[in-house]
Amino acid sequence: MRTPSRGPGDDVMVSKAERKPLDHATIEPKWQRLWQQHGTFRARDEGAGRKAYVLDMFPYPSGAGLHVGHPEGYTASDIWSRWLRMTGVNVLHPMGWDAFGLPAEQYAIQTGQHPAVTTTANIATFKRQIQALGFSYDWDREISTTDPEYVRWTQWLFLQIWKKGLVYEAEVPVNWCPALGTVLANEEVVDGKSERGNHPVIRKPMRQWMMKITAYAERLLNDLEGLDWTDSIKAQQRNWIGKSEGAEVEFALAQGGGSIRVFTTRPDTLFGATYMVLAPEHPLVKAITTDAQRAAVTAYVEQSSKKSDLDRTDLAKDKSGVFTGAFATNPATGKPIPVWIGDYILASYGTGAIMAVPGHDERDFAFATKYGLPIVEVVKPTSGATTLPGAAYCEYGVSVNSGEFSNLQSAECKQRVTAWLESKGIGKGTVNYKLRDWLFSRQRYWGEPFPLVRCATCGVQPVPDSQLPVLLPDVPDYRPTEHGDPPLARATEWVKTTCPKCGGAAQRDTNTMPNWAGSCWYYLRYIDPKNTSAPFDPKKVAYWLPVDLYIGGAEHAVLHLLYARFWHKVFFDLGLVSTKEPFRKLVNQGLILGEDNEKMSKSRGNVVNPDDVVREHGADSLRLYEMFMGPLEAAKPWNTRGIVGVRRFLERAWDVFQRDVTDAPAPEAERRLVHKTIQGVTKGIETLSQFNTSIAKMMELVNDLTSREVQHRETLETFAKLLSPFAPHLAEEAWELLGHAPCVASQSWPTFDPALVKDTEVEIAVQVLGKVKARIVLPADADEKAHEAAALADEKVQAAIAGKTVRKVIVVKGRNVNLVVG
RNA sequence: GCCAGAGUGGCGGAAUGGCAGACGCGGCGGAUUCAAAAUCCGUAGUCCCUUACGGGGCGUGGGGGUUCAAGUCCCCCCUCUGGCACCA
Incomplete structure (x- = not known):
């Protein structure tokens, strides 16, 4: 340990022997705890300055735990969020759980374990894994679609849509999947098989709840225009709507x-x-x-x-x-x-x-x-x-x-x-x-019950708001029935109810909603997650919407993203939200493939478990490597050696941070390098894609700094700030070592001096007919004439043009000179 | 078939129309070590000429074109990835 602790102004030297190895297992949990205690990443629901709503597609917490694909998008959105905060933006960056769905239910069928129990356990695992990566989520806003309070508002919103006349019951030829024992939406059937599980699907006429998404077809099509989404996703939605x-x-x-x-x-x-x-x-x-x-x-x-x-x-x-x-x-x-x-x-x-x-x-x-x-x-x-x-x-x-x-x-x-x-x-x-109405009911257990009752005299009646949520009953058997009656029909006592209108005997609807229901509005609940009198406060929603950046997989191109847009437009018509579209900018992260360049899968045995990577190399290494692999949106193969490479970089950086520090101003050459690094790192982040180039810039800086035994405080402080969105734990530790109180995450993002990022001398390529014949060094401010004169004065150039007439000279200042001869 | 995207060293990938291959992995050489691992330093597209020092040609999927200059822009083709696919 260094004694006394260093602060700005001190000039205490630390010998090489006192440098400690990078102990990620200690420092990572330390800062995760501290961020949580300090509420470092809490978002404010109002403010005069800029705001940004940065959203990840929330995961389905499966029993298998986190996959290395999850942290890819999460890391990108986290870097973006941390960077925005450092530039003074009020950032909303939440996380939650899309927890209704088939796997928990299939597991229940096999083991008799209630899906709520498995779901709770899986959420705990996912949360532990995600928190171990040091993401800057505002955990006070965590939600789960299975939470009774959340279900209550999903049902309430459904009833608003129902009251608007956009829900109807129809006898339609449906996609019946015998293996799953349920009907599926068109979007969930791929090549005549179920999207989940790949089971055969047949056509069968059944009485089902439908949602009139076709009434919004034209708007869903037209409003794609104003969205900052990839051409590919927009094209897929256009094709699906099929006008x-x-x-x-x-x-x-x-x-x-x-x-x-x-x-x-x-x-x-x-x-x-x-x-x-x-x-x-x-x-x-x-x-x-x-x-x-x-x-x-x-x-x-x-x-x-x-x-x-x-x-x-x-x-x-x-x-x-x-x-x-x-x-x-x-x-x-x-x-x-x-x-x-x-x-x-x-x-x-x-x-x-x-x-x-x-x-x-x-x-x-x-x-x-x-x-x-x-x-x-x-x-x-x-x-x-x-x-x-x-x-x-x-x-x-x-x-x-x-x-x-x-x-x-x-x-x-x-x-x-x-x-x-x-x-x-x-x-x-x-x-x-081509778009058809959305088949909205499922004959399954683990979903939101429909808040509707059937009365022989009054017909279908909505459950009054005061009686929401309608929670799932316990059933003796979760299995779907062969003839298509949902498992909820087995809860005979639960089915019996009274009609809200006439008070007579009535039956509850026994269908459940598809699990897209919860994900259709979760981004709204994050804005006001604890509201007990409404799904969300329109004032807060007006402040935060639209989602400024939405990151997630492209597999949701026509499912979640179309359904959520549809609900949002209905909410807009109902005056619940103030924007026509929910997600202004959408970025799809690319697939992370196995080392064999194939899709990761258990059967191929090429799955990489993030827990192992974190244990061995730390969260900072995992984050950095996932970003260093290549552009965010590209599919990229995992390479175990690659993570060793970024780990080495972090170790070298850590070594540099621990060296002796002087308050003397850094020499100009170093300051120039630092300012170029600021410029390069910032540029990489701004692309929202090529974070790999930001990391490369920091590697160049560290490669340069390693050669000096004594470091300059101003350089290290700037570097700690630049590093903090990428490798936040190490950056905090370094910031503390430099004698500062936490957190570096709350510091201002460094800005570069345009004068310092320009070199004083530049190397110019001299070409003859487009081929490089010589390289000359000129002052950066040299004019065209100076370029031309210096080029023509060069020996090699003279040799190359000997006996020929120079017909034209093209000068690109600071870049090259091209001589056209003939 | 239609729509969208992508083809750059051994590998992942850089490159406002202006020096292709930044950065990293792996390789090779060296230092350190009893030795190895780790670490550090150096090195490298490819082919040809030269004993060497050097020098020259060719290079971003293929073929054309625009331009003083093309990985980058235009046209045609090939391959790969994703999506849609009897939608009248």
Whole structure:
């Protein structure tokens, strides 16, 4: 130990023998405790200066514990938060738990252990692991979606959405997953299998709670524009919303009255519609099928109803269908055209029926070719040859064979045909979206119960606010039932209740919410986590929103991020929040791969456990390494040697901090280096991506300082501040060693002097025809003429241009001189 | 197939249109050590010429182009990653 303790002004020397090794196991917990005790990272809910809301996607606390992927984004947001605080910004940086979900429930099914018990234990583990990394979260704002107080407000918010008429019950063909015993949202089904667990999913009609996200489709699409998100995520959301403009057209049935309504994006090809196809589930199928075709149609409908979505997709190449025996009239040509059914037509998109234009649609072309249906050309290319009759011509061009609409450009033809349909009252321009309403109920145990009761006389009634939260009952068995009744139905006493309206006997709804519900608004609860009279205080929300920076994985591109935006817009309409969008800037951290460059997984045996890394090298090393690997958003492979590299840097830095200190001003060369370091480190942070370059700059500084036995106080103090967002524990320890009271985290971020980051002398490359022939040293303030003169005076340059005429000289001051000779 | 992103040493990666390869890992050489580990110092893209000292060519997935100058800008192609995929 140093005695007496050093303070500014002292000039006490410390011999090399007294330097201590870097003992991360002691200093890291020490500062974590101190930050907590001092409330160093507490956010203020008001203030005149700048504010920043820096949010991490909160984790699902799994039994497996933290993964090295978690600290990647958390470290980046922590560096950002710590840096902002040091520049005087009031920062809200919270953490919590997305704790409802399937794994805890699957575990409960296997062991009988209540999910609440496992969840509590997992949260404790996650919290210990996250706290060991020294993140500057305001832990006073910690929340868990499973907390009864949180559930209460999730249910309350759900009821606001319900009261706004955006929740309805419908008998819909749902994605039923037999293995999970629940229905899933479209977003949760990937290639016909469940996103979680990869189990097969089949179509099954069930009565379900739906949320009208489609009512917000246009706003969800348009408001993407103003967001500072990556193109990739915006594109994914746009694709998912899937807006397409076109027209709906009525085709009258040839017999018996009635009509079939179709949606098309190409009304300009109406004259080329030579047949129609309905989805097998289309309600008109039964009515229009002729006796002669009935057997074939019934068999086909039955067959396709048994197919999973995956099976249907597999048949993409081989389209199938059956003729119904019915005919409809093409309103443009007046000709009768046959009506078929085929399972390449989706019941859930558009009207579930199409007009088939085989000349100008690949799918219709394949179908028509297979079944020998007529193909008519109604669009010709503006220039060049058509692909017909060998293949459908799907591009725009000029209309032909279209009566009064012939010889028009496709775009104009569309408008004219649509106008004509409207004037005849048999069609209109429409917009369609791929986005479907959000299937919001789950037949599972571990989720928020719906705060709704069913009364035989009053219908579905909301549970009054005073009775919230509706908490989960204990059940004897968490297993889902085969027929799709939720496990909550087993709690017969809990189900029995009274109607809030008439007081008569009523039943509780036994569905639970999907676990996206809690994550749809958690960023709002952090703002006011202890409010008992409302989910959050609108004044505080107005101060903190929007989230200025949101960091998380790209896997939530269309799930959480779309749902949360939807709820936020509803809250906006309800006057609960003041911004149209919740998350202004979004950054997706890249995947951390195993050492073998493959995705980390238990089965590959390439998983790195952060606990091991922290134990062996310390949290500062882990943080630093994760940032040093490369740009935040890139996928990067783990390398055990790499962490040794950053650990060495920290040890060297620690060694330098422990050396003798003098208050004498640092020599100019050193001051220049320090100011360049400030500039470089700051620049790296500001990119919010290339933290690796900030670290490289600090490494350069340390490499330089190591050569001096006596250090300058001003240099070390600045370095401690620069280091503190990255390796906060070591930085605090160094700050204390320099004789200061805690914390370096509360110091001001150093600024650089522009005059000091410019070198006095610069090396200039002299090129001849773009090839470097010589290097010359010039004063930094040398003008163009001086550059040119010095370049031409150089021997090597003279040799290179000997016998040639210098035609042009290009001078880039302080960089290079290029001689054009010939 | 469509949409988005990315291809730079042995590896991770740097580089406002202006000296490609910062920083780190690994390698090699040396110091230290009885020895090793650790640590420290030095070294290095590649090919060719030269005994050496030196010198020259080629180099950022491939091919074109713009420019005095291209990893960076434009066009075409290839490969990889992620997403969507019968959406009429």
